Amino acid sequence: MIPLLLxxxxxxxxxxxxxxxxxxxxxxxxxxxxxxQRNADNLIAPDHQHKAGTPTMGGLxxxxxxxxxxxxxxxxxxxxxxxxxxxxFGGVLVMAGIGLIDDxxxxxxxxNRGLFWKLKGVITLLASFAIAGTLVTLTEIDTRVSLTxxxxxxxxxxxxxxTVWAGLIIFCTxxxxxxxxxxxGLASGAALFGFIAFAGIAYAGFRTPDVYGAIVHPYDxxxxxxxxxxxxxxxxxxxxxxALIFMGDVGALAIGTALALLALxxxxxxxxxxxxxLNVLEIGSVALxxxxxxxxxxRRRLFRISPVHHHFELGGWPETRVIIRFxxxxxxxxxxxxxxxxxxxxxxxx
Numbered sequence: 510m511i512p513l514l515l516x517x518x519x520x521x522x523x524x525x526x527x528x529x530x531x532x533x534x535x536x537x538x539x540x541x542x543x544x545x546q547r548n549a550d551n552l553i554a555p556d557h558q559h560k561a562g563t564p565t566m567g568g569l570x571x572x573x574x575x576x577x578x579x580x581x582x583x584x585x586x587x588x589x590x591x592x593x594x595x596x597x598f599g600g601v602l603v604m605a606g607i608g609l610i611d612d613x614x615x616x617x618x619x620x621n622r623g624l625f626w627k628l629k630g631v632i633t634l635l636a637s638f639a640i641a642g643t644l645v646t647l648t649e650i651d652t653r654v655s656l657t658x659x660x661x662x663x664x665x666x667x668x669x670x671x672t673v674w675a676g677l678i679i680f681c682t683x684x685x686x687x688x689x690x691x692x693x694g695l696a697s698g699a700a701l702f703g704f705i706a707f708a709g710i711a712y713a714g715f716r717t718p719d720v721y722g723a724i725v726h727p728y729d730x731x732x733x734x735x736x737x738x739x740x741x742x743x744x745x746x747x748x749x750x751x752a753l754i755f756m757g758d759v760g761a762l763a764i765g766t767a768l769a770l771l772a773l774x775x776x777x778x779x780x781x782x783x784x785x786x787l788n789v790l791e792i793g794s795v796a797l798x799x800x801x802x803x804x805x806x807x808r809r810r811l812f813r814i815s816p817v818h819h820h821f822e823l824g825g826w827p828e829t830r831v832i833i834r835f836x837x838x839x840x841x842x843x844x845x846x847x848x849x850x851x852x853x854x855x856x857x858x859x
Contacts, residue, residue: 512582513708516732517739520578524743527570532747532754535564541616563752566612567744568760571697572605574740575767582732591726593648594733597770600640604683604766607632608758633762634680640766641675644773651723655776657853659723678778679769685788686765687758688795688816693750695818695832697741699787699839700764704738706784706843707731707771710850714775720857723776730774737767750829780850786842787835791816 535541541562576598582588611629644650645668652671654664666674690696711734714720714727721727741764747753756764765788772781782789794817801811812820821831 510712512585512588512728512732513712513735515585516578516582516736517708517742518578519581520574520736520739521743522574523577524570524574524740525746526743527573528567528744528747528754531567531570532564535566535754536562539616541565563755565616565755565757566609566759567748567754568605568608568756568758568763570754571737571740571744571756571760572602572763574743575736578736578739579733582736587728588732589726589729591729593644593650593725593774594729596640596643596647597733597767597774600636600643600679600770601763601766603636603640604633604679605759605763607636608687608760608762612757612759630684633683634676637679637683637766638672638676640679640770641672641773644675644770645672649725650774651776653723653776654778656779657777657850658721658857659776661853674778675773678773678781679766681792682769682772682781682785682788683762683765685785685792686768687761689788689791689818690756690761691816692818692822692828692832692835693752694745694748695835696761696764697745697748697756698832698836699785700768701738701741701745702836702839702843703768703784704734704741704771706847707768707775707777708734708738709847710775710777711771713850713854717854717858720854721776724774727775730771733767734771737764750832777850780846783842783846783849786846787839790838791818794820 541564579594579598583590607629645652650671651659652666652668653659654662654666654674656662686696686700689699708731711724711727711731714724715731718727724730744756744760748756768785769781772778772784777784794812795815797811798815801809813823814820818831818835822828
């Protein structure tokens with residue numbers, strides 16, 4: 510347990526100090542998030558002009574903090590580096606790199622779209638499949654569809670099928686977190702719940718190998734999750750409304766990828782939509798908005814604007830009310846997911 514606490518505490522401290530330093534550096538160099546009054550569909554967005562000049566790309570602090578916290582925790586005897594976590598970190602860095610390129614292009618062009626969104630979608634999808642393929646090729650990861658453990662429901666996909674399944678999970682989760690990152694602290698706060706949940710799940714796998722023996726190196730996965738949880742907590746201090754720094758795509762894509770990889774490596778694939786329930790609602794609102802708009806011949810919309818957090822803003826909710834209530838929703842979904850996991854755990858142990 511000490512390495513988990515160590516990794517999270519170190520990551521939180523570095524994320525706090527690093528984001529504070531990064532905010533000053535980026536502000537001095539004019540690396541601020543463009544704030545536009547219309548979205549991609551030319552709809553009037555909530556008025557966030559007061560955020561103009563806020564530095565972006567704070568996700569770099571999250572990445573650095575999580576990596577350092579994870580590495581330092583391994584000074585404790587008994588904590589070993591695992592191939593799955595090292596590949597997971599590599600995958601997170603790849604997706605973060607794509608987000609960083611997008612952030613730089615946004616800042617330089619002074620607009621909200623960096624890489625053309627279709628091209629960015631193709632690149633992240635290919636990267637997701639590459640990460641999944643690397644995992645299944647170089648590690649002993651279980652290739653069955655899982656809910657709370659590998660043999661429930663235990664549908665075998667094989668290496669090729671699992672690569673497609675896992676790649677889609679990574680792609681969807683990364684983009685769902687990216688869509689959620691539209692209000693101060695919303696994505697980082699919701700992700701904190703998720704990383705805490707995965708740290709507990711992985712630790713339970715470590716303590717009861719007779720039940721969760723299919724998980725490879727669960728203790729290292731728990732340290733990995735704890736490091737990202739601590740990094741999100743430290744960053745949230747600076748990212749809470751009114752934000753002093755935004756995480757940018759570099760942070761959102763990294764966090765989403767880390768959450769997806771934790772679900773894949775802890776054999777909790779089907780729990781991920783609950784653990785990331787808020788993110789599912791957010792990206793689902795975008796999909797529903799597009800579906801209704803196209804089905805109506807581009808005449809009607811389901812929401813005032815999407816993602817759904819902006820819908821409530823335009824309905825008169827203050828930004829902080831939306832954030833706090835959405836955090837509560839995220840916490841509820843995570844609690845339900847953990848309830849399912851604990852119920853199955855208790856049944857297996859009993």
